Amino acid sequence: MKAVKERLLPVAVKLFTKLLAILLGLGISAVVFAAYGVDPLYAYSLMVTKSLSFRGASEVLTKLIPLQLCGIGLIVAFKSGMWNIGAEGQMLLGATFATWIALFLDVPEFSRLPLIFLFGLAAGAGWALIPALLKVKFEVNEVITTLMMNYIASSLVNYLVYGPWKGAKEWGFPYTDKFPKSVWLPTIAGTRIHWPTLLIAILTAFLVYFLLVKTTVGFEIRVSGQSKRAAEYAGINYGRALLISMAISGALAGLAGVGEVCGIHHRLRYASSISSGYGYAGIIVAWLSELNAVASVLSALFMAFLFAGGDLMQVSLGLPIGVVDVFNGSILISLLVSEAFGRYNRPKWRLRLK
């Protein structure tokens, strides 16, 4: 059992290892850039300078919102031992229900936006609860089910925008009609930052931290994530803890979906345009923060920087999307590998799957 017992390094050393890892990743992608005839130093300096510009920074913050929300949600799920790979689908469900209320539901106008938020949260939570229930009731592996449900969610969205929900004024594009202005989220002038969602995202980081450290539910979630047997021994309702953590996880992803449709697109679109993999990237956000909700603000910021930087290189340097993915990928892999080295006193020969 001592297998996973490892001592963590002091914070400074940890940050230093991460920095080294990032440098390593930059080194690897430099080779690829060079192969494409782009001076890597120029590319990197462009990325940094542009990201520090008003436009660049605002793009980073815009991407931060969904990454942060998905990431924090996943922290809660991971803490309970639920390997939720389904934030992507949960996010799309949130976006779908938001669209349904924005366009098709007959409700008083003032209540439309609050209802969108409510239903977006509920839809994400509901979508996450299905695999959670399957796990609790029948011990079905959640990695498979959450992943499968991503495909279902994205097919659903695509079906809707090509079929029944296709907009009348959209000349055959796979879009729904635009949402009424009343449900557009306000943005910071001159940017796409829908600040209410950004505010919620930051606030949620602290709330979740508080939840996990100071509340009974949070404690039960943490214990359940360690050992089902020990949780039950302590009189904790293991199933309930898993369901709650997945509901929170899904709800936050659903909220991210609401933010994207009401804050940026103002309509439902093809699934991959609503989310360019934010749900999956959220896994990395959660992981890089070592499941610390407050630290996840930093890791989300970093991921957002990579996302925005990728877009930028595509546009300014004319690099193919594949190269951009290599760039993101090599940095992330270096970081994940550095995790393994960032520990000491680790009896690695005793690593066991248990």
Next chain:
Amino acid sequence: MTLVRMVGITKRFPGVLANDSVNFELRSGEVHGLLGENGAGKTTLMNILYGIYRPDEGEIYVDDRRVRIRSPRDAIRLGIGRVPQFPELVDKLSVAENLAVLFPENIMSRKRLEEIRSLAEKYGLPINVDAMVYELSLGERQRVEVVKALLRGARILILDEPTTVLTPKEVDTLFEALKKMRNEGKGIIFVSHKLSEVLSITDRVTVLRRGKVVATLETADTDEEELTRLMVGRRIVQRYERKKVPPGEEVLRVENVYVLNDKGGEAVRGISFTVRRGEIFGIAGVAGNGQKELIEAIAGLRKVEKGRIIVGGEEIRTPYQFRKYASHIPDDRMGMGVLPSLSVLDNLSLTLYRRFSRMGMIDMDDLRRFAEKLVERYKIVTPSLGAPAWQLSGGNIARLILARETAMGCRLLIAVHPTFGLDVASTDEVRRTLLRLRDKTAILLVSEDLDEILQLSDRIGVMYRGRFIGVLEADEADPEKVGLMMGGVAVESG
């Protein structure tokens, strides 16, 4: 011939000096006892020999050659085998699968199985290779660990508190096996808190105190009293006054209960008894006669097929209901009693957090203050409240669980092997604690230690094949009678 010589071994952990220039020697053909209080540094010293930790200072010689042991792989290559304090097998695999890792490419063949079987038989340690590990009792798992070490060709065998999880009969079997190994010229290091065992099996004894060697003695020249004095620095008299307390209201009622084991067989077959406030009801019996299943059923962790279990007037169906009235010291400490990678604070909170909760919030300041008090009162040696529980020594983990389960009072306390792995002084303290708690609490004590059961219990139920073969009053029970009953012989009571 000297098999192992450890010279000037020093090992520091943040805040503790676990080994302080320790000299230790193991000869071929001897069983060498290693004694010391909880946290004295025994496991650490053995972990160094087995390559799990590296010493900060000191040298190790095997066969008079200086060696550097960097990992258990190095240790195994040198012929060092270890049977860990808590079995470390993979629960969800069969015994054969667990042993397969010993062979090239992890393949188990008929021939190899045969090899295992004949080796096990040679030492009189029969194991069932087809069984799933989770089905085995802790004693059986440990036997698998011993066989595993032997299969690897160990000639230097480390046994870290091997007998805590064994029944008296299993202890005899193990000792027979150890004697055979000794006669073959193997060297055995025997870590234990049970002085009688150390005196009976070992040839020499080394005593550690706070990380330092205080003495290495010939077993023949010493006795229990001297060893205790060396370990603790004072004498301990294990005599317990059991005042009659007039029994109070009934707290636990078990009515004709049937419970299945993991394989679906009937483990408990129609047991009935009650425990009142003010009494200790002891359950004696050889492990594997349904005690585990019975206790899990009472704690709401296992389904009751037939019959009823009532605690504090409420029929128990879930662990949550049980926890409203009761505490539980489980025997599976690492798998159930603590969460090894969570902090000492979290582990102390594990079953107490509800009492510090108001409207869904845990009063962390209050809880922390309380935890600090527990650490002090129960002498839990830990680097800090934030340190993960796995860093504690075996005895300190036991103390942590004891502290948590007894500190706040409750109407029913289930104590399963409460003194497993505790040193002489702590064992004494735990027994006194149980007797003290008895005034306000109904106590159900499960132990394979006959002395413990006889010293503490007001009534004793002896379990055999899922039933009580008899229930005795304290004054009509003696070791012989209970021993016979544990073996399945019905003895006329009263």
